[in-house]
Amino acid sequence: MRIDNLLSDDAVIAELGQRLAALRLARQITQAQLADAAGISKRTVERIEGGASTQLTNVIRYLRGLGAVGLLEGLLPPLAANPIDLLEGRGKRRQRARPSATEEPAAAWVWGEDK
Template structure:
């Protein structure tokens, strides 16, 4: 398993593409079927799976078409590790008042 903290951007992209390709194959879906379900071109699917390159929107469409949207809900959630972190996270920022 790739350690994302030590990996280069290209390695992470390739790993994510590989994981999603494995899900596609496990569901016995062709690239053309996935493209149709996701509403993207087959070239986009092919490019993503081979090079790990896609727009964020295309990536999300692929994830949704594979039924994996629930996996996205835990991405980048701010996790408090200390009481101070929890207090910081709960404070809502407001815009400063303008000069009058």
């Protein structure tokens, strides 16, 4: 199944669980062996592969137990620097998002004799 924006969160988690289980089986590792190598419980391995919601740290430990943490690099590769920014010497990494532009409130109207 292809993972895209049309799938529900539960469907994405279930698909990831199936893919992780297939990866484990392709490496001829039992759930118990993986749990021991990853430092998580066998029940956590079962939950991940069964498509149950879990903490991201458990998924990272699962991948570490398989020796496959590097697969996360393909999930969100680092953004390349913008060539225009490099030319202008603005190669600094962004620290925060720019706030939306807000207009200054107009000064309160005052009667001519009140000035």
